[in-house]
Amino acid sequence: xxxxxxxxxxxxxxxxxxxxxxxxxxxxxxxxxxxxxxxxxxxxxxxxxxxxxxxxxxxxxxxxxxxxxxxxxxxxxxxxxxxxxxxxxxxxxxxxxxxxxxx
Numbered sequence: 884x885x886x887x888x889x890x891x892x893x894x895x896x897x898x899x900x901x902x903x904x905x906x907x908x909x910x911x912x913x914x915x916x917x918x919x920x921x922x923x924x925x926x927x928x929x930x931x932x933x934x935x936x937x938x939x940x941x942x943x944x945x946x947x948x949x950x951x952x953x954x955x956x957x958x959x960x961x962x963x964x965x966x967x968x969x970x971x972x973x974x975x976x977x978x979x980x981x982x983x984x985x986x
Contacts, residue, residue, distance in 0.1 A: 888933075889940050889950055890961055891925040897948040897963045898923075899980055912942035 898908060909916045914935045922931040922939065940950065944966075953960040 889936055889943075891923050893950055893961060893963050894919070894939055894943070895923045897943045897946075897950075899977060900948060900963060900965055901943070901946050903946060904984060908939070908942060908946075911945065912938040914938050914942075 898905070905916045905919050908914070908919055912919075912935075918931060918935050919939065921929055922936070943963075944950075947966050948963045949966045951962040951964060956962075
């Protein structure tokens with residue numbers, strides 16, 4: 884069981900770093916696309932189930948990110964970073980991320 888929770892910002896950042904869609908994350912994690920979008924949007928009063936967060940955490944780690952807790956680095960708070968990259972896999976540039984490729 885996961886001991887640290889991940890934040891909506893970390894889920895969004897991890898997905899952006901990896902260049903994966905909501906549907907790809909859904910397929911890997913077993914969490915519905917709706918729940919992923921709900922998690923990423925930080926809707927007040929709409930808590931995401933701990934099991935769904937754990938599944939997202941595991942899937943994003945398998946895709947190749949490491950989650951950083953507040954205090955893991957000398958400066959800054961919680962975050963994510965890439966743990967592995969295949970040669971030639973540069974992901975999707977942030978300027979190309981939009982609603983049309985978020986499916």
